[in-house]
Amino acid sequence: MTASESGKRVQCPICLEFFTWREDELYKRVVDDSGARWVKADLSGINNPVKRKDRRARCYVKCPNPSKENREHFLPVSHRDHGDPIVIGLVGRHESGKTHLLTAMIHEALRGDLRHHGLTFEPADELRHAAFQREIEQLMRGNKLQSTKELKEDFATYLLVRTAAGKTRPIVFFDVAGEDFVQSGQHSLGGQFVLGASALMFVDHPDGAVPALRGTQEMNSNPAFSGALERMGRREDMKSLPVAVVLTKADELRYEHPVDHWIRRDDLREALDAEVFRAESRDVYAFLDRYEARPMLDVFERFHRSTLHVVSATGAEANDDNLFPRGVRPARVLRPLLALLSMCGLVDHPQAMEVGT
Structure with missing residues (x-):
């Protein structure tokens, strides 16, 4: 310093x-x-x-x-050692899969699964990461995690990312209860991180995002999304924020086209290709549009740079004892993070700035 x-x-x-x-x-x-x-x-x-x-x-x-x-x-x-932090927040309703997604994502990032894109991660806050590491260990042992508590003002974890070009940047991750955008409205301290976020992930699961797929006629709405968007409307730079829209628990849709194709695709070792992100976004958009998943599509359309993804943080549903008997098998959980870091300029590749366009 x-x-x-x-x-x-x-x-x-x-x-x-x-x-x-x-x-x-x-x-x-x-x-x-x-x-x-x-x-x-x-x-x-x-x-x-x-x-x-x-x-x-x-x-x-x-x-x-x-x-x-x-x-x-x-x-x-x-x-203050490595420049202004990149603040990434996860927005989603209760039980949307945010916490499992973030935990699996950080686990894979810390073990080096993005090194093929020149990105390595390490904890930058020992105290907070010690608590987060216990969550990682619980999940990796096959235990279902508890939902995020309401009015959680603090961030989940704080990492330092190092790039192939020699740059270092802190990354702060927020995961707050979806109810913070609904029950407490504009006065919620837990949801106010969207006012200062550098990038966002909007997360929903099949039951909430595509109820028509289950044959239900209930109104398709997402109060967490609408509450966050309403609050973000106070930002002049809102539309320029990098955004990843993520359909979680995609293992439940493993036999639905085109989810079946993307959830099985392992492409982290491949060179960054903006067209692959466009192809996944195009296919997922068509799937969501087929089932009138307007809340997710509205978010995707509202921002200038955004991507659509299907992921599975656990690979299966927990049983009645809140356990994953066969363990967890995350799929594609790093793709949304790679998309956001590309849009934020941290990936040293000529295709990076084309991601999300």
């Missing part, structure tokens, strides 16, 4: 307020008999630069919380 960087104004991804970044007071999280709490970290006595760098990397800066709307919150020092 240079002296010039330690005076910059930054935006907090949690409260969305701007403040001057200062490192004269650093904090660390300690746990003892009285519980967990934040205490000031004193690095003044460390004169070994390598040791100091290591200790600093484990510290946090307290957001002054200018609006006083949020609870006390802290950001990792890496928030």
Whole structure:
């Protein structure tokens, strides 16, 4: 951290307020008999630069919380080390599969499954990622995860992505309850991340997205989508945001064309090709249009750069005991993330800027 960087104004991804970044007071999280709490970290006595760098990397800066709307919150020092973070938020109704998708996606990203596209990932926030890692381990052991709690103001995890061109950028992921966009309306703190997001994933499952496929006549609506879009309407740059629209739990549609084709296709090792993204978007659009899945199509059409995907985070439905007896078998969960990072300019390939067009 240079002296010039330690005076910059930054935006907090949690409260969305701007403040001057200062490192004269650093904090660390300690746990003892009285519980967990934040205490000031004193690095003044460390004169070994390598040791100091290591200790600093484990510290946090307290957001002054200018609006006083949020609870006390802290950001990792890496928030200013690698440029402005890319904030990716998942929007979807209750039980849409957001949490399983995000967990499977981060698991595969961290184990290096996007290295063929020059992208490697590592945790940039030890505390938050430790909690998220427990979710990953639960899912990989075949346990169904609990739905996201309402009014969750904090982000899910904070990663650092390194590109083949030598760039590094922090990536913040938000996964909040769909009800935050419905029950609490425009005053929800949990859903306000859309006001500062760099890119978004709109997520829905077959029962909600294409009820006509099940032979039901219920009205096809998605209050989480409409609530998020209404709130985002306050942003002048809304239509230019990169967006991936994702049909989750596609294993339930494994015999439906064209879902059957795309859900079985393993193309992560292939060179980036914008036409493949267009082909999947075109096919999924036709499928959704056939069953009048207007909420998903409306989102896709509303933004200048957007893609459509089919994914399966688990490969099968959980049983009555909330278990996946045969384990989980994610399919295509990294394609939406690859699309968004391409649209955000992080993929070093001439085709990257054509993705979503």
